[in-house]
Amino acid sequence: MNPLPPGSRWANLPRRRAIASVGALIAGAGVVGAGAAAYGSSPADRDFNVRDYGATGDGKSDDTKSLQKALDAAAGTGGIVFFPPGTYVTGRLILPSRVHLRGSGGDATTLRLARGANSAILESDRFEQESAAGSDAGISGFSIRDLTLDGNAAQDNPVGVGLRIYGYGYELADVTVFNCGADGVVSAWGTAGDLPAPSHQMESRVTGLRTHDNGGHGVNFAGPHDSMFLNCLSFQNAGTGFHMNGNGYGTLMVNCHAWGVRQDISFELAASGIGCVNCYADLDGGIGVRISRNDCRWVAGYVQGANHAGDTPEIGIQFVPGAKPEEPASATIDTLIRNCATAAVDFGAERGLSSIRATLSQPGVAGVAGSGRGWIGQPAGNTQVEITHGLGHPKNLVVRPAFDLRVQDTPAAPADGQVRLFARDNDGETQLCVRFPNGEVRVLAAE
Template sequence: MATSYWFNVLDYGATGNGVTDDTTAIQTAINAVPSSGGTVVFPAGTYKTSSVLVARSNLTLEGVSDGSSVIAQSSTTANGLTGSDITRLTIQDLTIQGPGSGSGKGIVLTRSANPATVSLAFARMTVKFFGDTGIDLSNPIVSTFEGVTSANHGNHGWNIHGVSGGAAGTSCSFTSCYADTVTNAGFHIDTMAYCSFVGCAADHCGIGYEVTGVGTQGISFTGCGAESAVNRGTGYNGYSWKINAAIGVGLYNSFTYDSPNISIWVTGAARAVSILGFAENTPTVSAVSSVKVDAGCSATLGDVSNVKPLSLAGYTNVINDTAGGTVASGFVYGSNSAYYEGNVSTTASPTSAEHLTRKDYVDAKVDPAPVTLTDAATIATNAALGSLFRVTLKGNRTLGTPTNPTDGQRITWELIQDATGSRALILSSAFALGTTVSSTTLTTTPNKRDFLTAIYNATTAKWYVINFVKGY
């Protein structure tokens, strides 16, 4: 006789009438599933429970739809569904509903012997009205959540976490998931690694998405939004995103609406945070900043459409600072392998303080364009502008001490006689000659040119002349 892998709760005495206590019948159906796996089916109805249901591995709980098949926990202290050391649990087309108050949680999956909770698949389901957290998962890995709503809870909507200071949960994807009207975080993500959120929403939460923990790395949000956050105090002050201590968090085309405080807050030495294509919409009067990056953090912002001002400290680079400019912190590599140091804002009219200082070329193979010098009694050279300088001598001149040099920098001067010729050049005391190049007497023929090359030594503050060729 073939073994059945479908277990209808009605066959085990459940009524689904919303009045009769169906706890025992449902648990009996779950316990009837063999260790190899099976599906417990919930026809349309409301299944009242008074104590927690205990799940097991290789189990599927399946209803008709999350609006038609409802498991309704009546106890204010009991969780809705729990399990320990779970592998392969599927829940779909169901609602797990709490009493609206108390200390219970909706779904709680913990670990004891196993290092992780493995292969969860939740789809088209709702968890709502619990006094504590809606969905609480310990070290989930290789798991998917699609079209799952967690709403109207007294703590977090979702608490997805690894072991604080220990192993992280990994490789979970959340698609079109929703957190709505929860006291603290819609999505609380702690000590998780390489997980993605696509098209998710967090509305009416103390924090929409709280990404925290030094073990949290590689978390991405693509096309996710947060609306009408609520300032509840006690750390949940109406932020859309709070990124704390995490590394490698990316927000791509994120969206906020009706924010009462900071839309995106990067804090707690969080690093490598990317915020690209962020759109802030109609923040409230009380809103402080669109994006705030604290000292000790690093972030890159790209083409941010913000209403409230940016508040940027730490190492923050901005591409399009809402005025068509770029803000670069630290150093920037430019064309021809030159690099620049300092802070710059390339707005329409940048101030002198908003210009980077150009440094020597970092690639010896580059062939930069020559810089034309101004002829004068003492010829000035700004070493930060290049490595090849050209000047036509219209009289007897002195080659002045170059400014802004870099240790080891090599400069060549192209020295051209004018149409009269016989122009002489002496070098400032910063130049030093050796035994190979012991003099620098110029060609006297009109329109001829000579080339002088020197290397700068910062220790001695000297330009050592290493080459002088004539008569071109």
């Protein structure tokens, strides 16, 4: 390797420190380029290698104090905290604002919760106080990238959590969280709509997150609102894959996938205005998508059941009562649903003004107990519904909008160029009929 040129900003650094700093720049180039100019100093002044603070990453030693020293050192000015490859055993680490954690890749850098710590691995500063107050404070302007959080649940950590955040304006990218006794990722924030300058945003951006085999929810997201999830996976968790709730309203999810026999619910839309585009709910018993708030969207989606006919209901899309009597309403559904043994759609508590379009590929004969159904319950009268269950299937439902025809005597023939739709009683059987101008009556459907 060529020696460092005279006058180089790396020349006065120890060789090991210089190499680590270059590695940190490579691992977090996107943030360094923007962050250095913002802070008005060189990237080298904002790099903090955890090994320089005594962390070993040997998978045995307790590195808590050393890791916290590196985070505290970065907290004063903001900057990158770099984790070389290794497994870092740690207790709770307090994460400040404007600090950017960079691992060496999810399979190379792991933070493992120490035996008996029974806490979060990474937790935002003043998490308990700010979340209890529902304030507009919390940490901001931070990021975590290219590492794994191991909750080490079997080693006396029954309620351990991978990541607990109360804050805004942050980014998670290519982070894996698994083996936590409780939730994998917890995020919350208050109700403030806008922040004063110099803040540019409040939303979080989550890309390539993987949460699996946790004892609670994979992702328990209650803010900040209007956030974005892209290409995320949540599987084999004991709770819900993606639990979107509280002040997480307006969050957009794209290309996200939740699956696993352990998960009762793949996607829980319990905050208003959640939008899911091209997302995939894969279930084996339980609920694919459960909606309890207004203005939620599941568009270009796919729900795959396992034709699970056991004690646990298996439902593709389910509407359940929300926090207010008029909820859930104004949903937009456009999806394919396959092999959900109890029902493709449970209209249940749907309150109206929704647009629901579903193409079904369901097992068994519609309406026969235990063999699979198209849907259960009835949509509200002003909801638009188009459910297709195979061409000409007797359980098809197409209503735009919903309306009732009362049984009546056969009406007079209509004028030329018109038809007259009516319902009549024929020996106790209700028939849906049409009458043509020539007087002919044709039965379209019978009870």
